[in-house]
Amino acid sequence: MNKAAINFVLNGQEKALEVDANRRLVDLLRDDLGLTGVKLGCGEGECGACTVIINGQTANSCLVLAAQVDGTEIITIEGLGDHDHLHPLQEAFIEEGAVQCGFCTPGMILSAKALLDHNPNPGKAEIMDSLSGNLCRCTGYTKIVNAVENVIRQSNAKGS
Amino acid sequence: MNTFDYYRAATLVEAFALMRDKTNYTLLAGGTDLLVKFNEKIMNPKIVLDLGLIKDMREIHFEGIGQVTLGALVTHTQVMESQILQKYAPALVKASSMVGSPQIRNRGTIGGNICNASPAADTVPALIALGAQIELTNEKQVRVIPLEELFLGPGRTVLQTGEILTKISLKALKPDQGSGFEKLGKRKALAISVVNTGVFIEVDSKTRAINEARIALGSVAPTPIRIKKAESLLLGKVLSPTLLKDVASVVASEIKPIDDIRSKAEYRRDVAGELVKRAVEEAWNKASFLG
Numbered sequence: 355m356n357k358a359a360i361n362f363v364l365n366g367q368e369k370a371l372e373v374d375a376n377r378r379l380v381d382l383l384r385d386d387l388g389l390t391g392v393k394l395g396c397g398e399g400e401c402g403a404c405t406v407i408i409n410g411q412t413a414n415s416c417l418v419l420a421a422q423v424d425g426t427e428i429i430t431i432e433g434l435g436d437h438d439h440l441h442p443l444q445e446a447f448i449e450e451g452a453v454q455c456g457f458c459t460p461g462m463i464l465s466a467k468a469l470l471d472h473n474p475n476p477g478k479a480e481i482m483d484s485l486s487g488n489l490c491r492c493t494g495y496t497k498i499v500n501a502v503e504n505v506i507r508q509s510n511a512k513g514s
Numbered sequence: 515m516n517t518f519d520y521y522r523a524a525t526l527v528e529a530f531a532l533m534r535d536k537t538n539y540t541l542l543a544g545g546t547d548l549l550v551k552f553n554e555k556i557m558n559p560k561i562v563l564d565l566g567l568i569k570d571m572r573e574i575h576f577e578g579i580g581q582v583t584l585g586a587l588v589t590h591t592q593v594m595e596s597q598i599l600q601k602y603a604p605a606l607v608k609a610s611s612m613v614g615s616p617q618i619r620n621r622g623t624i625g626g627n628i629c630n631a632s633p634a635a636d637t638v639p640a641l642i643a644l645g646a647q648i649e650l651t652n653e654k655q656v657r658v659i660p661l662e663e664l665f666l667g668p669g670r671t672v673l674q675t676g677e678i679l680t681k682i683s684l685k686a687l688k689p690d691q692g693s694g695f696e697k698l699g700k701r702k703a704l705a706i707s708v709v710n711t712g713v714f715i716e717v718d719s720k721t722r723a724i725n726e727a728r729i730a731l732g733s734v735a736p737t738p739i740r741i742k743k744a745e746s747l748l749l750g751k752v753l754s755p756t757l758l759k760d761v762a763s764v765v766a767s768e769i770k771p772i773d774d775i776r777s778k779a780e781y782r783r784d785v786a787g788e789l790v791k792r793a794v795e796e797a798w799n800k801a802s803f804l805g
Contacts, residue, residue, distance in 0.1 A: 465617075
C-alpha cells in the first residue's frame with residue numbers, strides 16, 4: 355500500500371502530512387490529530403456524528419479518504435470557539451438545552467453553521483432540512499431547531 | 515478497510531495514463547457509496563484511482579442547441595443549485611434533492627450515482643425520463659449511449675476496462691414539455707428508495723394531446739427500467755383521471771419487483787402505480803402553456 359501526501363488547512367492551520375491510502379478522514383482527525391470532537395457513530399454516512407465542513411460544505415468524514423482532502427480547507431467543532439469564547443451556536447445550544455448526551459452535538463452545530471454561512475436567514479423548513487443528515491436520539495430535535503432559530507433571531511436583532 | 519494503492523488524477527489524460535495496462539482498479543468520485551463498501555469489505559480494490567480533482571468534469575453547461583450537459587463529477591448539491599437545471603431539467607433537480615442527506619449530496623456525484631448501478635438510484639429514473647445520453651470515454655475514443663442501455667444488473671454495467679463515464683447530456687425542456695419525479699422511502703432523509711419514478715411528457719399546445727412520453731422507474735426490477743407500454747397508452751390522449759388510472763395499472767402489471775429488506779413486491783406494485791400517477795400529473799402541470 356502506498357501513502358498519499360496531503361496539504362490542507364485545518365481550523366485555520368496549515369497541515370502537510372503523509373497518510374496511508376486507506377485512512378479515513380475521521381480516523382486521521384480523531385486518532386492522529388486528536389480532534390475527538392469529531393465523533394464516529396455509524397461509519398456509513400447515516401448518523402452525521404462525524405460531520406466536518408470541507409470547503410464550506412458539510413461532509414461525513416467517515417465517507418472521505420484522508421487522501422481526498424488535499425488542497426481543501428476543513429473546519430471541525432474545535433475550530434469554532436474555545437472555552438472562553440463560544441460560538442453563538444454553541445451558546446444557543448447550551449441556553450436552549452439542546453444538548454443531552456452530546457454525541458450528535460458537534461455534527462449538529464457544524465451542519466447549522468454551514469447553513470447559516472450560506473443563508474443567514476433560513477426558515478424552519480430549511481433548518482430542518484439542513485439537519486436531516488444528523489441523528490439525535492435524545493432531544494427529539496425541537497430544542498436543537500429552537501437553538502438555531504435563536505441564533506438567527508439574535509443576529510437579526512443585532513443587524514437591525 | 516483492506517489495503518490498496520491510491521492515485522489521484524488532475525486531468526482525464528492523467529487518469530487514462532494511470533489506468534493503462536491495469537484491470538484491477540476502482541474509480542473514485544465522491545466516495546459516498548464506495549467508502550461504505552470499502553469499509554465493510556464488500557469491495558476490496560487493489561488500486562483506487564481518484565477522479566475528484568478533474569475540474570472540467572464538475573461543470574454544468576447549456577449548450578445553446580437546446581442541450582444541457584453535466585460532467586460526471588457534478589454533485590447533487592450543484593444540481594440543486596443550478597439555475598440551468600432548475601429551468602431545463604426540474605425532475606433531475608427534484609431527484610438530486612431527495613438523495614441521502616445534505617452531507618451526502620455535497621460529496622455524491624451524478625456519475626457516481628449512475629455507475630454504482632443501484633436499482634434504487636434516485637437520479638437515474640429522472641435522467642432516463644429526460645432522455646439522457648451518456649459519454650463513455652477511453653484513451654482513444656468516445657462512445658455515446660442512452661443511459662438506460664448502461665445497466666446489466668445490480669452493480670453491473672457495460673462500462674469497460676479503460677473507460678470512464680465522462681459526461682451526461684439532456685435535451686433542455688421546452689415550454690410544451692414537463693417532467694416529474696416521485697420517490698417513496700421509509701422516511702424523508704437518508705432513505706434508499708422503496709420505489710422511485712421519473713416522467714417526461716410533451717403536450718400539443720393546441721389539442722392538449724400528449725405527443726411524447728417517457729416513464730422510468732427504479733427499485734422495481736434488477737435495473738432502472740422504462741415502461742413503454744404505459745408510455746404508449748398516454749400518446750395522442752388528453753390527461754384525465756381515467757387515463758391516469760389505466761397508466762397506473764399498466765405500470766403495476768409491467769414491473770418485476772421483489773421482496774427485500776425495504777419492502778414487499780406486492781406493496782411496491784401498489785405504490786409504483788400511485789407514484790407514476792403523481793409524476794405524470796406533475797409533468798402535465800408543468801408543461802407551461804397550462805399555467
